[in-house]
Amino acid sequence: MLNWAGKSEAYRILQAQTCKTLTPQPAKSVNFDSTENIFIEGENLDVLKVLQKSYFNSIKMIYIDPPYNTGNDFVYNDNFKQDLKDYQEQSGELDEEGRLKLAFKKNSKENGHFHSKWLNMMLPRLHLAKNLLKDDGVIFISIDDNEQAQLKLLCDEVFGEENFVVSFIWKSRQNKDNRNKTGSSNDHEYILCYSKNFEYRALRGAERNTNQYSNPDNDPRGDWTSGNMVGLLPEDQRPNCHYELINPKTGINYGKPQLGWRYDKNTMQRLIDEDRILWASHPTGRPRRKVFLSELNDEFTGFSSIIGKDIYTRNGTLEIQGLFNERSFDFPKPTLLLKQLIEQVATNTNDLVLDFFAGSGTTAHAVMQLNAEDNGNRRFICVQLPEITDEKSEAFKAGFKNIAEISKERIRRAGKQIAENHPDKQLDTGFKAFKLTDSHFKQWQSPSAENLAQQIELFVDPVRKETTPDAMLYEILLRLGLKLTAKVRSENQVFWVCDESGQQFALLLETLSADLLDLVIFAQPKKVVTLDSLFNGDDALKKNAELQMNDAGIAFFVL
Known part of the structure; x- marks a missing residue:
């Protein structure tokens, strides 16, 4: 650490x-x-x-x-x-x-x-x-x-x-x-790359160069290129890949390379049966295999x-x-x-x-x-x-x-x-x-016994002075977990917001009435947010709105 x-x-x-x-x-x-x-x-x-x-x-x-x-x-x-x-x-x-x-x-x-x-x-x-x-x-x-x-x-x-x-x-x-006193020229920078989760492939990779693929023998399987078949490990580490390879048609014996072959006998026989081996014309040559373009699993290779x-x-x-x-x-x-x-x-x-x-x-x-x-x-x-x-x-x-x-x-x-x-x-x-x-809303500060009444008075209206509805709108979007690019339209002094999944939210930040609440409830948004100050102290209207929203299955928030 x-x-x-x-x-x-x-x-x-x-x-x-x-x-x-x-x-x-x-x-x-x-x-x-x-x-x-x-x-x-x-x-x-x-x-x-x-x-x-x-x-x-x-x-x-x-x-x-x-x-x-x-x-x-x-x-x-x-x-x-x-x-x-x-x-x-x-x-x-x-x-x-x-x-x-x-x-x-x-x-x-x-x-x-x-x-x-x-x-x-x-x-x-x-x-x-x-x-x-x-x-x-x-x-x-x-x-x-x-x-x-x-x-x-x-x-x-x-x-x-x-x-x-x-x-x-x-x-x-x-x-x-040439100004560096060490005698070297620092010509490079780094770009460190980290993934969030190693289970996912981090980078796409470089586009694979397919210019070497062609079909000179009109193989019905399409364009191909030749691939190396010489092995990678000595016989004591991979004995099943160390054997003599013989061309079944000409009888030429290619022996076994120092590192053996890349495939075991069963796999090699399958390649022979499928006519995928490019046989060398001389015993000292090395047979190669056909690699078909259509069989590549990925069109990208490693990114340098x-x-x-x-x-x-x-x-x-x-x-x-x-x-x-x-x-x-x-x-x-x-x-x-x-x-x-x-x-x-x-x-x-x-x-x-x-x-x-x-x-x-x-x-x-x-x-x-x-x-x-x-x-x-x-x-x-x-x-x-x-x-x-x-x-x-x-x-x-x-x-x-x-x-x-x-x-x-x-x-x-x-x-x-x-x-x-x-x-x-x-x-x-x-x-x-x-x-x-x-924030466009006042931040509550723990009051002392002396200023408790003053703090409560300040929060009769929690909205800061000179705050505009548009400014409050985007702060509320962030509080709701909505994107800044959520689709917003203003209609009948209501901000209608649509999130990425198509769900609708209604924000009442300018005016409020019983008729306007009925209009909003009829539209059946997922959530409704309004300001407490818009009720103008009408507790009956506020309680009625809460009950109506609850009956309609709408989440109701008052700020």
Whole structure:
């Protein structure tokens, strides 16, 4: 087991509940009402907690590119003992107006807890991510030599050592770096791959090359190629495969190879009877067997652990420059690299891909591009902290005050470009934008004897001031365990929500009357949710509604 300073605190923050929610931002979205893609602006630890109920066991593939902890970059500094806002104010992470000023806390290599701080940041996020993966889901994590060893041990603990799939090696640098004092050029990065459950095949594999198959003798069984029949083990380990092989037609004796034959006598005789042996014309030759294309069990072979041939970081940089006409983001991953990973896992219609260190938005771009190329219908959820951009950077000068704004604009521009390049296809190149905020409902605080009456008075109406029905709607969807992309329509001041299975929910968040309740009951939704304040103190109406819902078999919730 990997142990480090602060590990127990990291588990405590994993288990701590969040009072955050996701608030819709239609104005910053593209095709908000119809798209199945999601972009969330906010700190990813709280976002992952908010998504637990609605997206548990729902994600087919996760890709993340977390901070590499080089000593020059920053890592999330989760605080375990203070209220986050208090901590941020004391540490200078919030400005005078309460806006996030520093997204990360610099982690110097001179710090005695250099690796510990990074592991404390990663542990709770990986545990929460594992919960979201489907049983046959897979996670890919980009990393370099600074934390590769620690990350491997951490993932062994979180996902299980038996669920380790492969450590991909990506040659990320095209040209050698001659500045390294060691005399070597570190040209590669790693992508660790773990499955949720080893019982499922993690990766699809590479497409099998069938160019060597042909049918020169017009065999009615179709195209074939020749396969080796020489054995693999010495005679003392596999004696039943060590025998002399004789061509029954010519009498040529091929003897027995040093490692014998690949098949025992019975199997070899069956191959002879089925005319599958390609006999050599000389005793020193080696007979081979026919391998028919039609008999292959799988059209895919092993996927190489050396990934991204001729794909470099500079390709990602050029993609950004092509979309923004400037270098708006440093060291973005190339979409070609992400497409290779997505193709290996997210192969089915409606597979969901999550990236909670979204950066410039490469994962979203790759999902949309791959859908355009193979007519897929994959969807993405991307999460990015609103980390402020350096005032000297090209991104800041172009008007992008934080990384999340760059991500959203990249998805907009990439989506528009992809749609223009494929005008004959119906593609989902939009996204629903959400922002991590405080809950729209007041949070109960244990009162003292002195302020008990005040606390009760505050909760006569538990809804916060200036909260809109749309904002409450999506918080309630998450509380009910419904997806953020659930189909919603507003009719007669009722939000009608349909989940993936077709079940209907009714949310009354604006007005309420006996006639409206009758209309809702007649529609027979699975659940009805309303606000206590809408009854305006009419206890008879409230009790009658409860009884009617119960008689109709409808679950009734009052907030």
